[in-house]
Amino acid sequence: MKLSVTAEERQFRAEVRATLLADVPERIRRAVYEEKPLPREWVVEAQQILNRAGYAVPHWPLEYGGRPWSAVQRAILTEEIDRNAVPKPLAFNVALVGPVIAAFGSEAQKRRFLPAIANLDLWFCQGFSEPSAGSDLAAVRTAAVRDGDVYRVTGQKIWTTYAHEADWIFCLVRTDSSGRKQQGLSFLLIDMATPGIHVRPIRTIDGYHHVNEVFFDNVEVPLANLVGEEGHGWAYAKFLLGQERTSMGNVGFARRRLERARSHAEAAGLLADPAFRRRLTLAEIELKALEIIQMRVVASEGAADAGVDPKVSMLKIKGAELLQTAAALLVETLGPEVLTAGFPRDAESAPFQGLASDPAILSAYFSSRKYSIFGGSSEVQRGILAKTVLGLGRTA
Structure with a gap:
């Protein structure tokens, strides 16, 4: 099992780091480092x-902009993007809908959407979750009824991240209710400017506007916007959800946050506190262990009999816990001053203006609660490990 890095891989890392630091503006990297929301135009600028540089979609097929890189090189790229506070390529575009279109879309859809998705000329959001269908996607109720050369879509999506910024939404919709619920789902691409779509913001505990409710009221969607075959949406959704496996550990992000916590603690004199120093050091040790697990998962990619490595669930669980631990340590470095913070009154105002030392730390702390929920909750991941590793719940 690969646990070492070759000279070529070290050189690749150095080249990636140099490119990122030279090409991505300091104003963007500073905002990411401080975990502040970026203006839409900055997100687009960074992805372009x-x-x-060839860094947006290296995992795509070569004919659509992918790179002939190993899984280890792709993991190095992701880690360097995170560690150097560069905005990741928009996941909804490059990690989710793009691979689905590349694998199952028509030639016309590939020509129309893939270059724009890679370059963030079109911003996609994800329309999967519904009030009655969160972790159980097969329970989707949003209906798409064929009417001549269009579908008429009616229903509601919820927790739709960046729907207020998006140009398009990819949706799991119900086109048939007669059989098993998984068999009646289809995958549609919908222009957010279409009449009948309404977006309502949801203000989250971190004080920012990230997520939304999206309502569809008899929205006309051309049949040409159906990806693949009608009724095969469940298979496409499973394919989509399997795309971002080895990045779930967020190793680069956790390292950046822990380094920041150590820097703040040193400035505040907290490294002299044995209890605080022990907690920080333990988190750093756990991060190194997480990095080794991720390397093992990455090294197993591409093996013919590899399947889905259950260690992916370990990455997800421990990665979420480390991000939350690092955020808690950062908050602690601020001391009682953190309690003077207030939430923004509107989407344009800077959060926690009363907090002089570092405005977004408390926001990041609250936002970190989501990491153990989205992408498969920690409870779900533990269930996977119990079944696949320990053999619990299997019948003889």
């Missing part, structure tokens, strides 16, 4: 820089 990455796309020009």
Whole structure:
């Protein structure tokens, strides 16, 4: 099992790091480092820089902009993007809908959407979760009824991240209710400017506007926007959800946050506190262990008999816990001053203006609660490990 890095891989890391630091503006990297929301144009600017460097979609097929890189090189790229506070390529575009279109879309859809998705000329959001269908996607109720050369879509999606910024939404919709619920789902691409779509913001505990409710009221969607075959949406959704496996550990992000916590603690004199120093050091040790697990998962990619490595669930669980631990340590470095913070009154105002030392730390702390929920909750991941590793719940 690979646990070492070759000279070529070290050189690759150095080249990636140099490119990122040279090409991505300091104003963008500073905002990411401080975990502040970025203006839409900064997100687009950063992704277009990455796309020009060949860093936006290296995992795609070569004919659509992918790179002939190993899984280890792709993991190095992801870690360097995170560690150097560069905005990741928009996951909804490059990790989710793009691979689905590349694998199952028509030639016309590939020509129309893939270059724009890679370059963030079109911003996609994800329309999967519903009030009655969160972790159980097969329970989707949003209906798409064929009417001539269009579908008429009616229903509601919820927790739709960046729907207020998006140009398009990819949706799991119900086109048939007669059989098993998994068999009646289809995968549609919908222009957010279409009449009948309404977006309502949801203000989260971190004080920002990230997520939304999206309502569809008899929305006309051309049949040409159906990806693949009608009724095969469940298979496409499973394919989509399997795309971002080895990045679930967020190793680069956790390292950056822990380094920041150590820097703040040193400035505040907290490294002299044995209890605080022990907690920080333990988190750093756990991060190194997580990095080794991720390397093992990455090294197993591409093996013919590899299947889905159950260690992916370990990455997800421990990665979420480390991000939450690092956020808690950062908050602690601020001391009682953190309690003077207030939430923004509107989407444009800077959060926690009363907090002089570092405005977004408390926001990041609250936002970190989501990491153990989305992408498969920690409870779900433990269930997977219990079944696949320990053999619990299996019948003889």
